[in-house]
Amino acid sequence: MIKTIKLENWKTHYNTELDFSKGTNVIVGKMGSGKSSIMDAISFALYGTFPTLATRKVNLEETIMAKPNKQETAKITLGFDYNDKEYSVERIVKRKGINEGTLREAGKIIAGPKTTETTKKIEEILEVSYELFSRAIYSEQNQIDFFLKLSPAQRKEKFDELLGLDKYEKVRTNSVTLTNRLKRTIDDRKKFLHEQKNKSDPNELENYEKRISEKEKTLNDKEKENSELEKHINEKEKILKQLEEKEKENKFLKELEIQSKAKTEALTEQLKTNREKLKGTKPEELEGKIKENKKILDRGEKETEKIEKEIGIIEGKVSKIKEEIAVQNNLLNSNSKSVSDAQKLDSDCPICKRPLSEHDKKKLEEELKEEEEKIHEKTKELSLHLEKETKDLEKRDEEVGKIGEKNEVIEKEINELERLKEIASELSEKEKQKNDLEKEMEKVREMMKKTGFDEKEHEKHEKEFLGLKEKNAELRTEISSGKELLKELTESVKRIKETEHQIKALGIQIKENERTTEKLAIFTSALKSTQGELRNMMVETVNQAMEEIWPRIYPYKDFLNVKIIVEDGSYEVMVKQRNEQWARVEGILSGGERSSAAITLRIAISLVLTQNLGWIILDEPTHNLDINAVKELSDTMRNHLPELIEQIFIITHDKEMENAASGKLYSLEREKEKDAPTKALGF
Structure with missing residues (x-):
């Protein structure tokens, strides 16, 4: 039983706290006063959701009070007992952060703060999921006659969902789909198997294996042949290396021989x-000629030295004569000046300063002229002497020149003789060198013979080596190609074996699929039979419950019973008339009678599906009822329904329904124009 609920900042409820009791609890209020919010809060406290939230008509943040002041959290606290145990569940909704849910048993936390953990624990305790709660216990606003408004076919579908039989139908449909899919798969595989068998050659594997055996033998022979060939190649390679070493040595000696020959x-x-230059002249003859020429050269040098001394004496005389001539020229110039000056004098002597007479002047001039003539005479005499000495000097110079020329010729001859002497001296040395080179060449030839290198033999071995290498390359190519072919043949054998294995496995799989199909057919048939039996059993159980409930809900004698009849896969709701005839509800019952039938059906379903819970919630059950029907419904809810259901909740705007309260009665008020919170008044 739900005992208390406290709403804090939940929708329009700022701080609402309500107590409930057994019997019919009625909550009355105008539209927008917060009636349905209480039932949504009960659902949310138990399962963390409610119908309009589950269908996403609202989001969770919209449950937090926004007017008159925006709140950041909302909290619901619900107290209930079950199986003689006291429980309290608390849910906190936050605009920011993680929402919380906590479940307590006798004040001790047994689940939370994770909301999913709390919901799971409540479902375990009540043995009722939210899906079943929303279908069997909680009748949404104006939906009490929901099942009566549906067509018979729709009613069957909804009843199957409500009773959980739709799951069987889904399983059966899936089973049929799977069976058909398996049959198509089996047909496809049989067709593929037939094609593969037609394609396969029974002798193909044997032929491939025979070819592999032959190819392996051929490859083995080729590899042995190649192994022997490679031994020969290695041996030949060693011989070639030795010959190459000899060739290298021989080449070096050959070059040495060529160099020696060139030098020789x-x-x-x-x-x-x-020899041509010497013209048969012997070294001693050359030496004699050199000595003789040197003596001639020596005499010439002495003669030159003597003449040069004489030239020195003559040059001294010439120099002295030139000096004397220069003195005479100076005297002549001085005398000429004196004569000129004397002619210009008036009375005094230029030397003694005595007065001069004409006679003295004349006498002076004569003396000066006489002196001038003497000077000329002396100068002429000196000039003749100078000319004589100069000629003698020139003669001496000419003699020196001739001696010098002769000496140069002699020196050249001496130099040539010296050169010839050197050539004569080198001649024997070069003869010795030539002899040494010829001996060295002979040694080189002997060494070349000792190397034992034979060019033709080398060419022969090289040709044989290249032939072996070529044969080796051919064999390698053949072996490689053979291995590739062997690999392809092996892959083909592997592929054939895999295909045979796949064909065999496919055959086994087809048989297994056929057995599975047979089992699925049996399962589908059994499922359909079980589904029918369960549907009949459930409908029969609901009908039995309605037969017991109907007289208590509807105490009049014009309609004796109500039940569900299954016809052609559709669910018809029928009432039994006084004449024992059954008639469809849609065509005969008034509004109040329909409400009684709807409540009977709702309670029967609730009792069948939630036998241990004993709750039912009806939101606006008077929708579309007239005054008399409302009065009848109110009387039924107060006097008859509590005999069947331990605790009933009615949410209504109709004042008449206050009379239905056998438990708690609350009136909700709210000044909507002021965005005021809900106020709950208890009676």
Whole structure:
């Protein structure tokens, strides 16, 4: 039984606290006063959701009070007992952060704060899921006659959902779909198996294996042949390396021989040239000529030295004569000036300063002229002497020149003789060098013979080596190609075996699928039979419950009973008339009678599906009822329904329904124009 509920900032409820009791609890209020919010809160406290939230007509944040002041959290606290145990569940909704849910048993936390953990624990305790709660216990606003408004076919579908039989139908449909799919798969696989068998050649595997055996033998022979060939190649390679070493040594000696020969030929040519230059002259003869020429040269040098001394004496005389001539020229110039000056004098002597007479002047001029003539005479005499000495000097110079020329010729001859002497001296040395080179060449030839290198033999071995390498390359190619072919043949054998294995496995799989199809057919048939039996059993149980409930809900004698009849897969709701005839509800009952039938059906379903809970919630059950029907419904809810259901909740705007209260009665008020919170008044 639900005992208390407290709403804090939940929709229009700022701080609403309600107590409930057994019997019919009625909550009355105008539209928008917060009536349905209480039932939504009961559902949310138990299961963390309610119908309009589950169908996403509202979101959770919209449950938090927004007017007159926006709140950040909403809290619901619900107290209930079950199986003689006291429980309290608390749910907190937050605009920001993680929502919380906590369940307590006798004040001790047994689940939470995770909301899903709390919901799961409540479902375990009540043995009722939210799906069943929303179908069997909680009748949404104006939906009490929901089942009566449906067509018979729709009613069957909804009843199957409500009673959980739709799951069987889904399983059966899936089973039929799976069976058909398996049959198609079996047909496809049989067709594929037949095609594969037609394609396969029974002798193909044997032929491939025979070819593999032959190819393996051929490859083995080729590899043995190639192994022997590679031994020969290695041996031949060693021989070639030895020959290459000899060839290298022989080549070096050959080059040495060529160099020696070139040097010998050069020396021979030099010897020939030198002999031609000497023209048979012997070294001692050359030495005698050199000595003789040196004596001539020595005499010439002495003669030159003597003449040069004489030239020095003559040059001294010439110099002295030139000096004397210069003195005479100076005297002549001085005398000429004196004569000129004397002619210009008036009375005084330029030397003694005595007065001069004409006679003295004349005498002075004569003396000066006489002196001038003497000077000329002396100068002429000196000039003749100078000319004589100069000629003698020139003669001496000419003699020195001739001696010098002769000496140069002699020196050249001496130099040539010296050169010839050197050539004569080198001649024997070069002869020795030539002899040494010829001996060295002979040694080189001997060494070349000792190497034992034979060019033809080398060419022969090289040709044989290349032939072996070529054969080796051919064998390698053949072996590689053979291995590739062997690999392809092996892959083909593997593929054939895999295909045979797949064909065999496919055959087994087809048989297994056929057995599965047979089992599915049996399962589908059994499921359909079970579904029919369960539907009949459930409908019969609901009908039995309605037969017991109807007289208590509807105490009049014009309609004796109400039940569900299954016809052609449709559910018809029928009433039994006084004449024992059954008639469809849609065509005969008034509004109040329909409400009684709807309540009977709702209670019967609730009792069948939630036998241990004993709750039912009806939101606006008077929808579309007239005054008399409302009065009848109110009387039924007060006097008869509590005999069947331990606790009933009625949410209504109709004042007449206050009379239905056998438990608690609350009137909700709210000043909507001021966005005021809900106020709950208890009676």
